[in-house]
Every structure is written in structure tokens, then in C-alpha cells.
Amino acid sequence: MIPEALNPFGAVIPPATGNQSDETLGAASTTDLRETLKVSCRRTMPSQRRIGLTGGIASGKSSVGRWLSDHGIPVLDADRYARDALAPGSAGCRAVLERYGTAVASNAAQADKVELNRQALAEIVFSDSVERRWLEELVHPLVRQVFDAALNELERTPTVVLMIPLLYESGLENLCTEVWVVYCSPEQQQQRLIQRNGLSAQQADQRIEAQWPLARKCLLADQIIDNSGEPDAWQAQVLGLL
Secondary structure: OOOOEEOOOOOEEOOOOOOOOHHHHHHHOOHHHHHHHHHHHHHOOOOOEEEEEEEOOOOOHHHHHHHHHHOOOOEEEHHHHHHHHOOOOOHHHHHHHHHHHHHHEOOOOOHHHOOEOHHHHHHHHOOOHHHHHHHHHHHHHHHHHHHHHHHHHOOOOOEEEEEOOOOOOOOOHHHOOEEEEEEOOHHHHHHHHHHHHOOOHHHHHHHHHOOOOHHHHHHHOOEEEEOOOOOOOOHHHHHHHO
16 A cells, blocks of 8 residues: 655655665756656647556556556557667667677677677666666667657557656656556565566665665656555556546
8 A cells, every 4th residue: 555645746655765875866856857847848748648657666567558558558668669779789789798798698609699698787787877877878769769759650549658667767757748657665576576587685676776766756646556455456546547
């Protein structure tokens, strides 16, 4: 259940946690500016409904995205586009290989068929904020290009979902007419990552701390989807928002 703390917009949000990194607090310091820009950005939005679907790692946003897709709503998936940006032979893949070499390369006879060892790459970027920022600066513009092209193709579609884990961190909320944040507790995030990905508690915490805290994202959200209770209990809430 979401704790009963009210944000300036009246939405129910969880309280902020007390052990945030300096990097997280630095990102969070942009909140006031983002809140100020939020309304002005949306005044320029087209009549198309664009739902920005975000949350924290393992909070359940992918489950919500699949459910929306199953109900006939186009879902643009930033994670998929990010994977494509690092596909074998791509400019993104070549840049990563040039930076990290064989440490992140799988075996392949031809250079243009070398696949990235994504687990090895994750170990690097989630343990070093400088390397994580480098990778994000490489991938995010490529993902934005795909989003822009896809939105142009879907311009006559009444509703589109933009599923972007780092929506606020990458400043892409101005693409959306509204933002939904899928919420669960940090403890639930950690346990889900350990069970789903086979991570240690430390590895899980590294991935959670690489993103803004969910409490911070909830401050900016138009809707908070509560995924802290029974599995699929959020479906009734999401149905009511469509």
C-alpha cells in the first residue's frame, strides 16, 4: 500500500527515503524546475493522448505495459529501443566495444557480428556512475530518435503509451500528456530483482540506486499505479484510467 503522504498536486505518494546518494540528490534538485515546466510543456502537446509509463526497476511497469498492449494500445518500449541501439554491428555496439574491448564482447568470428555481453556491461555501468553516464549519453539520443519516428507514424492514433524507465532522469516527460508511475516499496524492488535476475542484494541495490527514488518520481506523476499489493491488483486501477 502507498504511504499516506500528499504531494502539492494532491496525489498520494510514499515518503522520501533517507539514504539517497549525492548523485540522486543532485538529480532530484531539478524537481522544482521540472514542476514549473510541466504545465507549459503540456500546453504544446497534440490532441493525442500520450501516457508516459515509468517507475523503478522491478516496480512492475513492464507488466502494466504488456496489459495495455494486450488491450490494443500501442506501447513504445524504451528498453527494446535501447537494446536495438546496441545490436551487433550498430554504431552503438561499436562505440561500446571501442571503450571496453573484450571485457564486454562475446565470441564471434566477424567483427560486425560481435554481440555485447550485457551482464558484463551492466556490472561496469552499475558500479561506476561515470561509465553509466557515458552509456546513457550514447544510448538516450538514439532512443529519442526512434521515439520521434514512431510517434510520427502513430500521429492519428488516439492513445499511445511511452514506456520509459528513465523518463524523468532523461528529461523525456515533455513527450507525454500525462505520466503514470508504477510504485512498490524499495524492499519489494530488491526482492524482485534478487528472485527475477538472480542478483545479490548489493547488485540489486546498485541498480535501484542508479535511478531516481520512486518517491521522487511520484512527486511529479499524474497517476500512481500501486503495485505493492497482490499480483495484478493494479489492473482495476489502470482500467479506470483509460
